[in-house]
Amino acid sequence: MDNGISRTTAATILNSLKSGVVPRTGLEYITVGRKSEIQALLQDVSIIEQGGAAFRFIEGKYGSGKTFLMHALRNHVMEKNFVVTDVELSVDRRLVGNKGQGLATYRELIRNMATHACPDNGALQLILDKWIGALENEVVQFEGLVPGHEVFDVRVSQKIYKITSSMEERVNGFDFGKVLASYYKGHRTGDMELQKKALRWLCGEYRTRTDAKTDLGVNLIITDENWYDFIKLFADFVVKAGYAGLYVCMDELATLYEIPSRVGREYNYNKLLSVYNDALQGKASHLGIIVSVTKEAMEDPARGVFSFEPLKSRLSESSFEQDGAVQMRDMAAPVIKLSVLNPGEMYVLLEKLAHIHGILYGYTPKLEHDDYIYFLKQQYSRTLEGEEATARDMIKDYITLLNLMQQHQEMPKEKILYAMHI
Numbered sequence: 001m002d003n004g005i006s007r008t009t010a011a012t013i014l015n016s017l018k019s020g021v022v023p024r025t026g027l028e029y030i031t032v033g034r035k036s037e038i039q040a041l042l043q044d045v046s047i048i049e050q051g052g053a054a055f056r057f058i059e060g061k062y063g064s065g066k067t068f069l070m071h072a073l074r075n076h077v078m079e080k081n082f083v084v085t086d087v088e089l090s091v092d093r094r095l096v097g098n099k100g101q102g103l104a105t106y107r108e109l110i111r112n113m114a115t116h117a118c119p120d121n122g123a124l125q126l127i128l129d130k131w132i133g134a135l136e137n138e139v140v141q142f143e144g145l146v147p148g149h150e151v152f153d154v155r156v157s158q159k160i161y162k163i164t165s166s167m168e169e170r171v172n173g174f175d176f177g178k179v180l181a182s183y184y185k186g187h188r189t190g191d192m193e194l195q196k197k198a199l200r201w202l203c204g205e206y207r208t209r210t211d212a213k214t215d216l217g218v219n220l221i222i223t224d225e226n227w228y229d230f231i232k233l234f235a236d237f238v239v240k241a242g243y244a245g246l247y248v249c250m251d252e253l254a255t256l257y258e259i260p261s262r263v264g265r266e267y268n269y270n271k272l273l274s275v276y277n278d279a280l281q282g283k284a285s286h287l288g289i290i291v292s293v294t295k296e297a298m299e300d301p302a303r304g305v306f307s308f309e310p311l312k313s314r315l316s317e318s319s320f321e322q323d324g325a326v327q328m329r330d331m332a333a334p335v336i337k338l339s340v341l342n343p344g345e346m347y348v349l350l351e352k353l354a355h356i357h358g359i360l361y362g363y364t365p366k367l368e369h370d371d372y373i374y375f376l377k378q379q380y381s382r383t384l385e386g387e388e389a390t391a392r393d394m395i396k397d398y399i400t401l402l403n404l405m406q407q408h409q410e411m412p413k414e415k416i417l418y419a420m421h422i
Helices: 007-018 035-049 066-079 101-111 124-143 152-166 173-189 192-202 209-216 227-240 262-280 295-299 309-315 343-361 369-384 391-407 413-419
Strands: 053-059 083-088 246-251 287-293 335-337
Touching (some): 007 343, 035 053, 035 287, 035 335, 053 066, 053 262, 053 295, 066 083, 066 246, 066 287, 101 227, 124 152, 124 173, 124 227, 152 173, 173 192, 173 209, 173 227, 192 209, 227 246, 227 262, 227 287, 262 287, 262 309, 287 295, 343 391, 391 413
Parallel strands (some): 053 287, 053 335
């Protein structure tokens, strides 16, 4: 265990887990198990860095660690100079919908862009400014020009034009590049209003083509139908801006399973198929997408992802992975299935959390081997009684136990441990 963890990080970890949510920071201190899953996802990261694309589904029961794994990967790729973004799908945020739910998902993804220098989201303007700053520095370093020189702006503009022109071959790339150029023009001339208009367009906030034409001279706006094209364009652009690629995390795909209309579900599943095919057919570059989904939402033949035959045929297990004498998992398959943490892994996690709790409150936890074993036996006995024992619920109970022991240190630990109705 790394003793360098700060009290602030310790508080974030414990408060988040006690509330049943995954902390944004400090995941490296509490990651246990998942070695093969993490190795598979890191292989994807390598492919994305080299200009490829990857799409993975993380399937598991509620509380099995899907969101945890996604956030851990998010933090890792951010350290490797990726732009990362995430969205939790919901009734109002889907892949497509007749009330703009797809565009709402896009807006949330752009709003949640983050980088190592700006880890708490809202990084779009920083990315654009870094891009311009890097090009200006090139002109200073390699051409000996300084800001204010009559040729300086011309040379930077030429570099901007070269980059934006290179994007024209992409779908909707011409207008995307034109808006980037408008952002730079606003930067060069001190026209903050023009920069704001460019940002509004990139964030999908223009409602009519007429307004976009008037403000920015483009004939296109980002809509429910075309928003994914712009995710691909952003993946291309951030590499030109000096980053390794774009990594997109989508949580709660089960939201699509819950759409009451069969037509609505299939409309979304068809969009999912399109995005999946893009990644695997080489139509996207420097782009990674990871999606979490429950087993029921994935495999239910009536409403789940597998109810849409084109997706089922692509995502179903091979005969080698299905039940049989030999159990094997293909970690290169598009769907990574999470099993619950085993008792040994949970034991290690309990030790880690006790250590973190001690750091936060400045004491030495008194729990020993037999205490951990007793706690785990009590938790796993729920399963025997027909109640599902998830890692999330175990952790919430355990942090409550640690809190009580710390707050009542004068009391024998056994009295608290054995009195808890867990």
